Amino acid sequence: MRVLVAGASGVLGRRIVRQLVARNHRVVGLARSETAEATVRSLGGEPRRADLFDANAVAQAAQGCEIIIRAATAIPTKVRTGPKDWVMNDRIRREGTRSLVAATARVGARAFLQESVVWAVGTLDGRPFDEDASPARDPILASALDGERIAREAGSSQGFPTLALRCGGFYSADGWHTRILADSIAKGRPVLVGRQSPLWSLIHTDDAASAFVTAAEAPKPGVWHVVDDRPVTLVEFLGEMAKRLGARPPRRMPRWLARMFLGRYGTRLLTSSFSTSNARFRRDFGWRPSFPTYAEGLDEVVKSWRAEGFPSRRS
DSSP, rough: OOEEETTTTTTHHHHHHHHHTTTOOOOEEEEHHHHHHHHHHHTOOOEOOOOTTTTHHHHTTTOOSSSEEEEOOOOSSSOOOOOGGGGHHHHHHIIIIHHHHHHHHHHOOOOEEEEEEEGBOSSSOOOOTTTOOOOOOTTTHHHHHHHHHHHHHHHHHTOEEEEEEEOOEEEOOTOHHHHHHHHHHHHHEEEESSSOOOOOOOHHHHHHHHHHHHHHHOOOOEEEEEESOOOEEEHHHHHHHHHHHTTTOOOEEEEHHHHHHHHHHHHHHHHHBBBBOOOHHHHHHOOOOOSHHHHHHHHHHHHHHHHHHHHHOOO
């Protein structure tokens, strides 16, 4: 089948393209720059130029595609963020989704898939939740659920299935947020907030990509949580990362200091729990993660880092 991937040059998108190509699917990757085009081409995909917010251009790029995937995001790559830093990400989730579902209808594609996040729902206080949980009611997370709604309404009116894959916390050797945590640990900077440790459901980015590929090959409408097999406390995850890096255990900072350096959103994320399960996705698609827990995933991540000499440490 031929698949259009928006966000094909990103951390998740690159993996989706690579895995689709490995399974003998033809992949079209949206690109807005020569660098992005080169990335898509190097992965075995066909780059096509289009502005994600130009519905006509997206529909033209999507000609001949049977499946449309939105893996595009604009997550800020900075430690302290404010509302302005999330404007582009919100626009991608809302306007970008509108362009892509319009293209899905115009080219007669069989299904539309999009990336979302598990912590857009639930109480975020440590209690387990599933796909049917109520919205988390955080303004920064509202666009994720808006994107799901926009797609669901378009699919319902135009007659194609829409799939929302809410992913857990991504980690990978090339993920900016994973690397900044590792670099901070190696340099002895505090990465934990307060005395309590939140409980997170994580997913190696390779496994998140495999979930998209699995769902694209047998699409059905719905919402699923894509996480690994066991939630982990942040102190355990970062502690094991420190051990593998040969660094001291991660340091803590008080909440007031975190708000000063990380801002409201960064502090909330590092103190909120999102504990959920992949049971529904496993049941509906027969999917299994290659890295069942963070332990196997960290082994792969740190092995890759060692090969490139990351992270460096101060003497």
